[in-house]
Amino acid sequence: GCEGCTDITCVSxxxxxxxxxxxxxxxxxxxxxxxxxxxxLFGSSGTCCRNCNMGxxxxxxxxxxxxxxxxxxxxxxxxxxxxxxxxxxxxxHTDHAREMVKGFIEAAKGEGLHQIKDVDKLKKLAADxxxxxxxxxVKDIALELGEKALAEFGKQxxxxxxxxxxxxxxxxxxxxxxxxxxxxxxxxxxxxMHRTHMGVDQEYHNLMLQASRTALSDGWGAxxxxxxxxxxxxxxxxxxxxxxxxxxxxxxxxxxTVHGHEPLLAEALCIAAQDPEMLELxxxxxxxxxxxxxxxCTGNEILMRRGIPVAGGFVQQEIVLATGAVEAMVVDVQxxxxxxxxxxxxxxxxxITTNYRAKMPGGIHIQFxxxxxxxxxxxxxTHAIKNFKKRGKCFIPxxxxxxxxxxxxxxxxxxxxxxxxxxxxxxxNDNIINGRIRGVAAIVGCDNFKLADDTHETIVRELLKNNIxxxxxxxxxxxxxxxxxxxxxxxxxxxxxxxEVCETVGMPPVLHMGSCVDNSRxxxxxxxxxxxxxxxxxxxxxxxxGTAPLWMSEKAVAIGxxxxxxxxxVVFQNLPISGAKNFNKYxxxxxxxxxxxxxxxxxxxxxxxxxxxxxxxxxxxxxxxNK
Ligand code: NFS
Ligand code: SF4
Numbered sequence: 037g038c039e040g041c042t043d044i045t046c047v048s049x050x051x052x053x054x055x056x057x058x059x060x061x062x063x064x065x066x067x068x069x070x071x072x073x074x075x076x077l078f079g080s081s082g083t084c085c086r087n088c089n090m091g092x093x094x095x096x097x098x099x100x101x102x103x104x105x106x107x108x109x110x111x112x113x114x115x116x117x118x119x120x121x122x123x124x125x126x127x128x129h130t131d132h133a134r135e136m137v138k139g140f141i142e143a144a145k146g147e148g149l150h151q152i153k154d155v156d157k158l159k160k161l162a163a164d165x166x167x168x169x170x171x172x173x174v175k176d177i178a179l180e181l182g183e184k185a186l187a188e189f190g191k192q193x194x195x196x197x198x199x200x201x202x203x204x205x206x207x208x209x210x211x212x213x214x215x216x217x218x219x220x221x222x223x224x225x226x227x228x229m230h231r232t233h234m235g236v237d238q239e240y241h242n243l244m245l246q247a248s249r250t251a252l253s254d255g256w257g258a259x260x261x262x263x264x265x266x267x268x269x270x271x272x273x274x275x276x277x278x279x280x281x282x283x284x285x286x287x288x289x290x291x292x293t294v295h296g297h298e299p300l301l302a303e304a305l306c307i308a309a310q311d312p313e314m315l316e317l318x319x320x321x322x323x324x325x326x327x328x329x330x331x332x333c334t335g336n337e338i339l340m341r342r343g344i345p346v347a348g349g350f351v352q353q354e355i356v357l358a359t360g361a362v363e364a365m366v367v368d369v370q371x372x373x374x375x376x377x378x379x380x381x382x383x384x385x386x387x388i389t390t391n392y393r394a395k396m397p398g399g400i401h402i403q404f405x406x407x408x409x410x411x412x413x414x415x416x417x418t419h420a421i422k423n424f425k426k427r428g429k430c431f432i433p434x435x436x437x438x439x440x441x442x443x444x445x446x447x448x449x450x451x452x453x454x455x456x457x458x459x460x461x462x463x464x465n466d467n468i469i470n471g472r473i474r475g476v477a478a479i480v481g482c483d484n485f486k487l488a489d490d491t492h493e494t495i496v497r498e499l500l501k502n503n504i505x506x507x508x509x510x511x512x513x514x515x516x517x518x519x520x521x522x523x524x525x526x527x528x529x530x531x532x533x534x535x536e537v538c539e540t541v542g543m544p545p546v547l548h549m550g551s552c553v554d555n556s557r558x559x560x561x562x563x564x565x566x567x568x569x570x571x572x573x574x575x576x577x578x579x580x581x582g583t584a585p586l587w588m589s590e591k592a593v594a595i596g597x598x599x600x601x602x603x604x605x606v607v608f609q610n611l612p613i614s615g616a617k618n619f620n621k622y623x624x625x626x627x628x629x630x631x632x633x634x635x636x637x638x639x640x641x642x643x644x645x646x647x648x649x650x651x652x653x654x655x656x657x658x659x660x661x662n663k
Contacts, residue, residue, distance in 0.1 A: 046489040046518070048282040048348075048436035049355045055431040058358040060382050064351070064375065068485045081615025082114035088234035097617050108238065114616035115240035116232040118593070118623075119247040123228035125594030126254035128370055129553055130189070130221050131393075132298055133258035137185045139300045139406050140265045144178035149304055149409035152178050153271045157447075161264050165198050178268075185261055191220035197257045203559075204566050206574040207603060211252070214630060216245050216601065218253035225250055240619045248601035248631070255598030260556035266299055266337070273340040273443035273550065275452070275543075280517040282352070283437030284345035285361050287430075288324040292420045293347055293356055294338070295331035295376075296368035297551070301390055301404050301413075302334045305366065306342055308413035314421065321424040326417065331356055332371050333510060333551035340443050340550050349511035350588060351483045354379045360430035364420035368404070369394045371482070371589060384426035388416055440522035444507075444547035446561040452543060461561070461568045464505075468579060469570050469661050472533035475652035476565075478507045478558050478604075479546075481584025481592040483515055487609060491585050491641045493519040496546060498645035503531040504652060506546040509555050512584070513548045521546045555595050558582070559602055572659055576603030576632030579655040581648045583607040585641065600633045605651050607636040607644050 044050050044065060052058055053065075078084035083095040085104055096102035097110035104113060142148035152158055152174055159169045162177050165184045169177050188197055196217040200208060211217040218224050228250045231237035237246070267273070285291045292309075294302045308314060309326045318326050329347040330338055338344040347356045350371055356362060357379045365376060368391040377387045377398030389395050390404035390412075402419065404412045444452070453463040467473040477499050479492055488494075492515045496506050500521075508516050516522055521529070527538035530545050538545045549557045562575045571578050582599050584592045587608055596606045613620045627634040636651075638644045656662040 044489060046352070048433045048518070049352060049489070051433040051436065052282060052355050052358050052431060057360045057429050057431045061354070061358045061379050062375070063354045063358070063379070064373065064485050078615065080612055082117050082612035083110045083615035085113040085116070087116065087232065095615070097615055106234065110616040111240045111619040112238045114613050114619045115243040118611070118613060118619075119228055119243050119250075120232050121590045121593045122247045122251050122597050123225050123232075125590035125592065126250050126258065127225050128589075128591050129254045129262070129594065130225060130258040132369065132553065133221070133262035134186075134189055135298050135300060136262045136265050137182060140269055141179065141182035141186065142406060143269050144175060144182045146175065148407060149307060150269050150300070152268060154268045157264065157272055158268045161268065164201065185265065188257060188261065189221045191223070194219050197221065197253065199256050199260050202563060203256065203602070204563055204574050210631065214245060214248075216249040216252065218249050218257055221253045221257045224253040240616075240622060244622070244627075247597055251594050251597035252601050254594050255556055255559055255602065259553040260559070262553045263550070263556045267445065270299060270303055270341050272447055273445045274448055275441055275443045276343045278339055278343040278345055278440050278442055279437045280339075280346045280440055280514060281437045282347055282356065282359065282433050283435060284329050284347050285356075285359060285432045286327045287361065287432055289327040290318050290321070290323045290325070290421050290424045291327050291329065291362045292417065293329050293331050293362055293365045294334055295353060295365055295372055296334045297332070297370045298368050298391075299334060299337040300406055300409070301366070301368050302330070302338045304404070304409040304413035305417065306338055306344060308410055308417050311414065314414060314417050317418065318421050318424070321421055323421070323424045326421070331365070333553075334368065336510065336513065336548075336551040336554075340548070343442075345437075346514055346517070349483050349514035351485065351489065351511075357383065357385055359432055360385075360428060361432050363423040363427065364388050364416070366390060366416055366420070367394070367399075370591070372396070384423050384428060386419065386423060388419065390416065438518055438520050438523075440517040440548065441524060441544050442517075442522060442548040444549050446549075446557045446564065449547065449561060450564070453541060461564045465565055465568045465570050467537055471661070471663075472503070472537055473505050474503045474656065475505075475579030475581070476507060477504050477580070477648050477652070478509070478555070478582040479512045479516065479585070480509045480552070480555055480558075480582060480595060481586065482511045482588035483586040484588040487586055487641070489515065490519065492516050493521065494641040495583065495585060495645045495648075496521055497529055498642060499648060500526075500530045500534065500545050502649050503534040504649065505534065507549050507558055507561070508546050509549050509558070510552040512586070516546050517548065522548050552591055552595065559598075562602075562604065574603055574632065577655065577659060578604075579652040579659070581605045581607065581651050583644055583648060585609050585644050596635065600627060600635060601631050603632045605633045605636065607638055607647050609637070609639055609644070611635065611637060
């Protein structure tokens with residue numbers, strides 16, 4: 037149930053929670069309210085340290101008696117905590133990427149369910165790894181690439197990661213000069229954990245150098261590898277129509293939601309769901325078919341490549357189940373709230389965990405074996421289908437579904453604005469230089485229960501009014517889709533000049549670029565814009581900025597840090613750094629002098645938008661294109 041549904045601005049969530057069906061369901065909204073006390077001041081300002089057993093220590097900046105027992109200052113503690121957050125976020129992307137590389141190697145060997153679909157992209161990536169592609173079989177190139185990619189994780193020499201050479205020459209030189217060019221993907225996380233252990237690195241500036249290197253090993257390493265190899269295996273996204281929101285669930289079909297992150301599982305489920313044997317089974321149970329729907333980023337992956345609908349983002353994972361219409365929620369890793377198993381207990385729904393790394397009480401574990409992908413997927417589906425008959429009372433908010441156009445990979449943006457014969461970022465650059473598009477904003481990351489559900493929408497409406505083109509990924513993109521901003525008709529919310537550009541091309545003013553690992557696409561797109569000329573010679577010159585206003589996961593902080601270390605400004609709603617004066621100032625100002633960008637913090641949606649617009653206009657001034 038939901039006593040305070042008025043606090044929830046999301047219509048589909050409101051509708052579900054106000055039904056009888058959901059009356060015993062407890063959600064995060066209830067827990068936020070029930071908590072009744074505010075978060076710990078030390079924790080939220082970054083000055084609580086638990087890194088050794090002399091503590092925990094609560095530090096007050098500037099008070100001599102309130103140092104750590106070891107003497108650690110507020111700046112040191114806040115920086116260590118922040119750096120560990122970056123390390124944890126990068127580790128999540130890294131482990132995800134490793135699985136993708138292993139799946140890719142199986143595909144290359146022709147052993148698994150998956151194949152090499154995008155040969156052009158394979159050859160381009162192979163070239164970055166120094167692999168000869170002429171007169172070689174696709175299989176051989178792919179195998180060599182897979183092995184070299186896997187070696188990037190455990191690399192022990194001090195040479196930079198292979199994909200760093202995709203960055204602008206200026207950026208690469210800067211990373212070398214600062215000593216923050218990442219060397220091995222796993223190594224940077226390990227070194228970060230080591231340096232934040234008690235009694236190692238106690239200088240916030242030095243800690244942040246390694247935090248940048250760790251984050252860069254994610255953005256230009258793990259995440260980028262994952263995106264590229266996933267595209268090569270499952271196809272590079274191209275624009276397609278789809279639908280989002282809870283209304284995508286179907287009354288007369290078996291509803292299976294796939295929640296988590298690694299597309300190997302989601303793709304296998306998509307393929308298995310088309311198997312006549314599975315359909316037959318569904319019909320035998322009285323269902324008309326099998327309806328797969330995504331939740332969170334794995335949803336974005338299959339939305340982008342297959343047009344499979346997305347039922348909801350992070351904050352709606354419990355609500356999806358509260359409909360009572362879901363036979364099974366299949367999960368793998370990351371962003372799965374433990375409460376889904378509790379919510380499921382009210383219904384016939386099963387939570388099926390599939391990854392040995394991620395189990396939960398109340399969940400049923402069916403291990404997904406990549407080398408047995410189709411069989412594993414069928415086993416999972418069979419389990420779900422057999423639940424259909426047990427479905428009791430349910431409620432699907434049928435009217436709440438929204439049309440979206442998704443699938444804007446950096447390659448697509450290349451051809452979209454310029455047409456088939458001028459595949460380049462030239463037209464985008466020209467439109468920015470002539471001022472019809474003022475600049476580019478990336479809205480990425482999660483949603484959470486701290487600010488209203490319509491925060492993303494509020495920010496984006498303001499940006500569009502000011503003729504700023506928006507790129508979106510992750511759960512932010514899902515929420516913008518629900519708000520109707522991911523379709524071409526949303527051009528009407530834009531200022532005149534951006535509207536004209538969108539209408540001419542027939543594109544939405546908000547371009548869905550994929551999941552959170554796909555933020556690496558934004559790094560590539562930004563670098564492409566620099567390469568096209570006319571907008572300076574590094575990402576830090578571009579009239580572009582990012583935000584993850586409703587960040588929840590540690591991954592979002594890793595992403596923020598790799599954006600900043602790549603020269604892109606970011607705005608977040610809050611960060612646990614306010615209790616450490618010098619460190620705070622360094623993150624929100626000082627980093628500018630080193631990497632050409634810094635963090636910004638603003639709590640209100642319109643304030644976030646205002647900062648983004650100001651920064652974009654300031655870059656235009658600096659470029660001399662603001663006539
Ligand atoms: Ni990103 Fe995705 Fe969503 Fe946040 Fe979680 S699903 S990888 S971390 S909550 S956007
Ligand atoms: Fe306290 Fe220092 Fe130990 Fe942290 S490392 S818990 S500040 S004594």
